[in-house]
Amino acid sequence: MSASDLSTSGPVTRHVVAETLREEASVWLFVVKTLIAFFLTGWIAMRLDLPAPSTAMLTTIIVANRQAGMVLAKSFYRALGTLAGATAAVGIVAAFPQQRDLFLLALSLWIGICAGGATLYRNFKSYAFVLGGYTAAIVAIPVIENPPGVFDSATARISEVLLGLLVSGVVSDVIFPSRMRDVLRRTARDQFAHFVAFVRDSTGGAIPRESMEKAHLRFVCAAVSLEDLRSSVIFEDAEARARSHHLRLFNQRFMAASTSFQSLHHLINRLKRAHRDATASLLIRLYAPLGAALDAPIEAGAAARVLLPRLAAARETMRDNTGPLRDTLGDTQDLRDFDTGAALLLRFVDELHDYVDAAATLQAPRVIAASAERVRFDRGNDFLGAGIATVRTTLTMLVLGAFWIGSAWPMGSSAMLLATVFAGLFATTPNPTRVTWLVMLGYLSGMVAGFVCEFFVLTQLDGYGLLVVGVAPFLAVGLVMMMTQRFASYGLGWAMGFAYILALKNVQTYDPSHFINDAIAQVVGLGAAAVSFVVIPPAIGSAWLRRRQLARLRGQVALAAEAPLPGLRHRFESVNHDLVSQVVAQTEPGSADSRALIAWALAVHETGRALIELRHDMARRELPATLRPYLEDALGTLSRFYEKPDARGYLLARDAVATAIASVGEHDGVAHLLEHLHLVRMALLDGESILAAYMPDAPLGKEIAHAS
Structure with missing residues (x-):
């Protein structure tokens, strides 16, 4: 020795x-x-x-x-x-x-x-x-x-x-x-540090799908664990009770930011696989200021407060760089891909800033007055x-x-x-x-x-x-x-x-x-x-219940497409995370059921959030009467496909989204809707996703296809 x-x-x-x-x-x-x-x-x-x-x-x-x-x-x-x-x-x-x-x-x-x-x-x-x-x-x-x-x-x-x-x-x-409060604080601190570090380390390029799936499971477990701890610690600690609303808001913003983060990297991965390297490289360049902004000692107690002005400056830099980077592209498809990625990236930066702001509020020595935004964790x-x-x-x-x-x-x-x-x-x-x-x-x-x-x-x-x-x-x-x-x-x-x-x-x-x-x-x-x-075997842990839970998870797309908009983002994220955590707890890691769960969860998260953002943009301004039916048809067709996925439903959903994209292009003043529709279409055409099993020319022998 x-x-x-x-x-x-x-x-x-x-x-x-x-x-x-x-x-x-x-x-x-x-x-x-x-x-x-x-x-x-x-x-x-x-x-x-x-x-x-x-x-x-x-x-x-x-x-x-x-x-x-x-x-x-x-x-x-x-x-x-x-x-x-x-x-x-x-x-x-x-x-x-x-x-x-x-x-x-x-x-x-x-x-x-x-x-x-x-x-x-x-x-x-x-x-x-x-x-x-x-x-x-x-x-x-x-x-x-x-x-x-x-x-x-x-x-x-x-x-x-x-x-x-x-x-x-x-x-x-x-x-x-x-004290449970010590465990709660450590859990919240670890959630923040790990997510910020993961985002910082990912700004240099695409993330392999396997790594993204593992990260998604970590994000799900972190969000559900924090909510479970919060619901117990409020009995023990007066400060935890006073900060309970801030903890919920912190957790909800984490779920929203992590979903946008995953959507962004799926988009970059798809561009690389489609050999649209120029567009992918420009998005990574646009992404770069965020990595520099997050390059701070995040383990320190004042990390969140230190990061806020850096994130705000990075956001302004990214907005200023969007136009010049876009002007280097000439192909229409490249422009559309870049616009979709840039809009998604800026949405993620806004959500990350809100998440860091919530973390700074939690780290404040005194309890700050509760935000007007009321959230809850639905199961x-x-x-x-x-x-x-x-x-x-x-x-x-x-x-x-x-x-x-x-x-x-x-x-x-x-x-x-x-x-x-x-x-x-x-x-x-x-x-x-x-x-x-x-x-x-x-x-x-x-x-x-x-x-x-x-x-x-x-x-x-x-x-x-x-x-x-x-x-x-x-x-x-x-x-x-x-x-x-x-x-x-x-x-x-x-x-x-x-x-x-x-x-x-x-x-x-x-x-x-x-x-x-x-x-x-x-x-x-x-x-x-x-x-x-x-x-009479229990439903919990049974294959029957896992199929029902997967069906409920897919049904979240219908929720995103049809449910009333107030509070929908919070409800969508929390129910998704709770359903995934339930099935994860009841499946063998690495099994076919586990892989199917993760694959469907990624697809549902991305498509559902895109539909919610699309509906919010539709509600903010008056739409041409001739355009709305195409958008509503795309929403309805997508929700029906996710509820009962099959090859025919896939083709209907794909064509309905393509028709909606073409219809938006014929009207002035609604180009912002294209960003969400194009993101949904790219998810539908992703040959590495769970949806590949329903594509006409894709092999149907994937192990995860049985979960439908």
Whole structure:
């Protein structure tokens, strides 16, 4: 080994050791904080003489997270779901106090609706629906023989859950808190730095399509991750709440700028492939001042503010250079290509300036008054997939309810409760069958540990202090596993199974037969949830849903062509990014489905934005009556082709756009419309895009063609 190897291996080794120790410290800090919250909640619940302290204690495990913001966000939505579920339980019991069949039907339908609602949302909004479902079951099922007790049951459940949430929130926020705001700031800073650097490094020429596809995925993930973090951090940090609107605006401007950036480089690539090197070279020359403007230390805290005047100067230089560069061209087609590229480049510079301006606002030490521009991040939800989750969960509850009534099984309520919890909890995961079985194995292990703890440890101890000493080692095993990627589901099952079966309360009872019967019922409930995912497979992660999501993605072109213009840019960008992120999360990287998704996403982004800009220009001024039908026909034909792509639809769309271009050329004062139409036409004629599969002379054997 050389001296240089020795000199470099030392720092690398120290870095690896430091990162390992830091990760281990983070895991054990999480374990200790969760144990503190668990036992402190139990002590308070017992001092207050709540009916089921174990419910409050279990709540601390369910909302446990390393980040304080995540705990607070999850607690907020858990509280909402608990209140909604308790209210629904009171209503159902009041409506059917003596009709057990109708009671179970109504309860099953409510739980199913909540499971379906959970699939329509991401993050902890989804969790609120899950809680709304199984809280109703937890409140209503125990009082099925005593309907007047439903109010007491609801009050107790709410009190226990809110106590667990309060203690978890305080512990996570006071004891060595790990702030989500730091993660949010780092994410926003990285998004800004990486995008600006990518734009700066690309000003020298074209970007290969493969690189552009990878960049597009990075842009999508960055935008969705930032929105997910923003929606959680607002619970933790007052400054984040005050800057929430600015963060949304920052993210929306990032999505708009990244779409225009991709369109610009697709155009340059097409010109190069068509051997129109003169036009491509002129556009790259026109592009050059932007690279010089962005050549600044973007990692510095004041980077955005420093870049603003540089970008403004570059924009003026580019506008001044447009005319002289254009005059060097003589061919009509070259002039049209240059005009299209120059207009797109100047639009991108404007959007990049707006994005940097939003970044400068975020970096300001004081919160600046919110902009008049109001934006929101719309999601691409699939209501049919939610309907499948509703049907599956409802049927599972009905089958278990019928078995309970028919068999008069004393522990049937426990089975229904566990089935309710896990049928809703894992309805939103891509592979719920596997996850449920892993959790069930962990749950079984946790119950075995609970048996050992209850009958061989707790029976030898007296007092709450010794109870903590006896229970903590068993629970810590599950919490540690929850923090490992490989055993996270198993660890969650262990911790929940151990805490649930232990059922700690003021006067602890030691009844082995009841313990074993309850454990069997819980296993039956878990098994029923797992079987339900096999009998009625979930839509999430399925090829069927991916086809629907791709169809919805293509349908975004129809949205761009037909939806009302106010707020359309923001809606188009956010829904596109959310749909792409959903399919990316559910497909194997590099697979045919993944490549099809990326290819369609690039085509939809480019064409959709061009149509939106075209419609905005059409709305700004009065158009000749003879021109508007051709433009509207092009819009309608394009939207129909993207909704149901085929070779015939492609030819109709191509010809409709060509006719619209010819019609615009016959009228004065509307030449600006040509820039958008020509960009759409170039996208339609791109032999390397997904649309090549529908061209008359193109090979149809591309792997990505099947996605249509």
